[in-house]
Amino acid sequence: MAADNHAEPEDRKPQSDEAHSAFSPPLGVPQPAAHLVEEEHPTSEFTLPKGFAVPAPEEPEGSAFTTPADQADAGSAHPPGSPNTWTGQHGLPAFTPAHGIPKVTLTKESPWQDRMRTMLRMPVAERPAPDRVQKQDDTGPAVPRVLDLTLRIGELLLAGGEGAEDVEAAMFAVSRSYGLDRCEPNVTFTLLSMSYQPSLVDDPVTASRTVRRRGTDYTRLAAVYRLVDDICTPDTEITLEDAYRGLAEIRRNRHPYPGWALTAAGGLLAGAASVLVGGDWVVFLAAAVSAMLGDRLAWLFAGRGMPEFYQFVAAATPPASMGVLLSLTPLNAPASAVITGGLFALIPGRALVAGVQDGLTGFYITAAARLLEVCYLIVGIVIGVLAVLAIGVTFDAGLQPQTSIHSVNRPLIQLLAAMALSFAFAVLLQQERNTVLLVTLNGGVAWAVYGVLVVEGGLPPVAATAIAAGLVGLFGQLMSRYRFASALPYLTAAIGPLLPGSATYFGLLSVAQGNLNAGLQSLANAAALALAIAIGVNLGSELSRMFLHGAGGGPARRAAKRTRGF
Numbered sequence: 364m365a366a367d368n369h370a371e372p373e374d375r376k377p378q379s380d381e382a383h384s385a386f387s388p389p390l391g392v393p394q395p396a397a398h399l400v401e402e403e404h405p406t407s408e409f410t411l412p413k414g415f416a417v418p419a420p421e422e423p424e425g426s427a428f429t430t431p432a433d434q435a436d437a438g439s440a441h442p443p444g445s446p447n448t449w450t451g452q453h454g455l456p457a458f459t460p461a462h463g464i465p466k467v468t469l470t471k472e473s474p475w476q477d478r479m480r481t482m483l484r485m486p487v488a489e490r491p492a493p494d495r496v497q498k499q500d501d502t503g504p505a506v507p508r509v510l511d512l513t514l515r516i517g518e519l520l521l522a523g524g525e526g527a528e529d530v531e532a533a534m535f536a537v538s539r540s541y542g543l544d545r546c547e548p549n550v551t552f553t554l555l556s557m558s559y560q561p562s563l564v565d566d567p568v569t570a571s572r573t574v575r576r577r578g579t580d581y582t583r584l585a586a587v588y589r590l591v592d593d594i595c596t597p598d599t600e601i602t603l604e605d606a607y608r609g610l611a612e613i614r615r616n617r618h619p620y621p622g623w624a625l626t627a628a629g630g631l632l633a634g635a636a637s638v639l640v641g642g643d644w645v646v647f648l649a650a651a652v653s654a655m656l657g658d659r660l661a662w663l664f665a666g667r668g669m670p671e672f673y674q675f676v677a678a679a680t681p682p683a684s685m686g687v688l689l690s691l692t693p694l695n696a697p698a699s700a701v702i703t704g705g706l707f708a709l710i711p712g713r714a715l716v717a718g719v720q721d722g723l724t725g726f727y728i729t730a731a732a733r734l735l736e737v738c739y740l741i742v743g744i745v746i747g748v749l750a751v752l753a754i755g756v757t758f759d760a761g762l763q764p765q766t767s768i769h770s771v772n773r774p775l776i777q778l779l780a781a782m783a784l785s786f787a788f789a790v791l792l793q794q795e796r797n798t799v800l801l802v803t804l805n806g807g808v809a810w811a812v813y814g815v816l817v818v819e820g821g822l823p824p825v826a827a828t829a830i831a832a833g834l835v836g837l838f839g840q841l842m843s844r845y846r847f848a849s850a851l852p853y854l855t856a857a858i859g860p861l862l863p864g865s866a867t868y869f870g871l872l873s874v875a876q877g878n879l880n881a882g883l884q885s886l887a888n889a890a891a892l893a894l895a896i897a898i899g900v901n902l903g904s905e906l907s908r909m910f911l912h913g914a915g916g917g918p919a920r921r922a923a924k925r926t927r928g929f
Contacts, residue, residue, distance in 0.1 A: 506543065506561075506568050507568070507570070508603055509537075509541045509542075509543055509603065510538070510543075510557045510559060510570040511570065512603060512606055512607060512610070513534045513537045513538045514534070514555050514557055514571070514572040515572070515610055516533060516537055516587060516590070516610065517530050517531075517548070517550065517555045517572070518574050519584070519613070520587055521555065522577045523577075523578070523579070523580060523583060523584040524577070524584070524713055524714070524717055524851060524855075525717075525849060525851065526717055526726075527550040527721045527724070527726040527729045528720075528724045528726065529849070530548075530555075531548045531550050533587075533588075533591050534546075535548050536591055536594070536595045537591060537595075541594075541603070543559050545560050545561065545562075546559045550726065550729065552728065553573060553575075554571060554573055555571060555572045555574065556569060556571040556572075557569070557570050557571075579713070579792050580793040581792050581793055581795070581849075581855075582616075582618070582619050582795050583613055583614075583616065583793075584849055584851065584852070585795055585798075585848055585849060585852060586613045586616070587610075587613060588849050589848070590610065590613065592848075593609075619793055619794075619795065619796065622662075625658075625790065625791060626655050626659065627655070628788075628790035629654050629655060629657075629658045629791060630650075630651035630655040631783060631786075632654065632704075632707060632708045632784055632787035632788055632859070633650040633651055633704040634646075634647040634648070634651035634654075635704075635780045635781070635783040635787060636703065636706075636708070636780075636864060637650035637700040637701055638700075638776065638777070638780040639777055639781060639860060640700050640704070640864070640865050641697060641700055642701070642704070643696065645694060645696045646697060646700045646701055646704075649685050649686075649689055649696070649701045650701045650704035650705060653681040653682040653686075653701065653705055654681070654682060654708050657677070657680065657681040657682060658708075660677045660678060660681065661674040661675070671740065672742075673743070674743075675747065676743045677747065678709055678747070679706075679709055679743070679746075679747030679748050680747045680751055681705070682701060682702050682704065682705020682708075682748075683705065683748045683750075683752060683755075685701050685705075686698040686701040686705075687752070687754070687755035687758075689701055690755065691758070699865075699869075699872070702748065702868050704864070706744065706748070706864040706865075706867055706868055707784070707864040709744050710862050710863070710867065710893075711737050711740045711741070712859065712862050714733055714736055714740070715734075715737050715893055715896070715897055716855065716896065716897045716900055716901075717733055718730050718733030718734040719897030722734075723901050724901075741867075745871060748868070748871050749871055749874065752871060752872055752875035755875075756875055756876055772818065774814060777810070778807055778810060778811060780860075781807055781809075782803050782804070782810075784806065784859045785802055785805070785806025785807070785856045785857055785859050785860065786803045786806075786856075788856035788859040789856040792852070792856055794856070795852070798852045798853065801853060802854075802856045802857050803856075805835055805838050805839060805842075805853060805857035806835075806856060806859060806860055808834065808838065809831045809832070809834060809835045809857055809858065809860060809861060810860040812830065812831045813827050813828060813830075813860075816830060824888075824892065825891050825895050828861050828895040828896055829896075831861060831899070832861060832895065832896045832900045832903070833903040833906075834903060835857045835858055835903065836854060836900035836901060836903025836904040836906075836907075837903035837906060838903075839853035839854035839900075840853075840903065840907040840908070841907060844907070850904060854900055854904075858896050858900060861892075861896050862892075862893075863888070863889035863892035863893055866885050866886070866888045866889035866892060867885075869885045870882045870885030874886075
């Protein structure tokens, strides 16, 4: 009975753990209002609490691999952001079609240079597959040997003075002919490299070669072009062994002209240049003898291992000395014509044209290196001439700048002198005998056009020089296209009569006499004439490629991408 008296009421008995929640308020704490009690429902810890707005999904960016219809809204007939007049039929296909990328075909009758330049401007994935590959083993192309052969051919071309774009085209043509179509050649002033990637998942194979020696031999250059043309021709089969054998024969071939012929050609060039600027037979002989002495002196320095800079200093000294001695004699001969003739034989017109051409075609590193080399050689000429002129001014030699380089009007004699100058220049460049006559005629045409424009038309010398050089480039490109050869043998010697020899001499003489303003003005005029020659030659060549579809054929060559201010 006592236990019953001490029993607690039913409502005051503590409830079990199953009867209440651990989060319910304890006894004595007032219960919350009914509308504040959360409804029991399962929740997630990743849900956003109330009061937070759900951000709208961003509009997906357009992709080159999706069709315009995929980017359209479900309930709209137009893609977001497109005009109301847009329809799927007018949209450009920005995706790879089901039938693949259309095949690019190139005219087989076009020169291989044009075909290779066109494909070098294409992305690797869009280049057409080679129609025919030279004979190779069943295991596929020997990649290291093909790359080595390609680099050796490019080395001979670059060492011979060929432009970087043409060297890349030749290297790409050789590698493509032996089955390496996914190649990327790279040409700089002293380094050649070639990279081949078999597929997108394989590691690339890269080889390089350094150009350490340069020589002027256009006969060897033409032989290399013939070898490349034979490799690229579908009608001939040349294995790697045959190509290596042909390349070794090209390297072993002797120069077409002996040393005494080169020395005589240098004298003829200087003598013809002195007649071109108003000299007579006395001046011709003096200029020829001084140029031959300078040539022998330069060969002596080269045999002793002296750098080319000092060779030019030594070669510029005899013409300037001959001019000073002639001014001290009572012969009354124009000494300036002797010095000008010697400068014509020394001005590096070939390197200047190649440097400007590389710059215009987008190879800025090679162009800067070539132009820097030209500057060093010109500085060597300036030092050699200025040292002698300073001594002549000290002895009160009668060195006075002439009125103008073309003050003497002797059209027929000057035309013959211009042709003789181009002929001698071609011999110095070691050209093939069958090209000497053509480049001689091209040089005569260039001088005739220049004379007509300046004397009869009244044009400034710079503009007339650019037009004449443009014709030289046009005719030279025409002569080379149908022979599938390099254009250099038809261009370089033809610009000889247009070189700014007299402007350079007058500038140096004014500096030696203390007239810095007049000297700098004359030297700036010489630089303008040199740039006009280089740009005119390149423009003439590009115009021939642009308009002569019959000879070039195929699609137009894509231009290199440039930054246009943005």
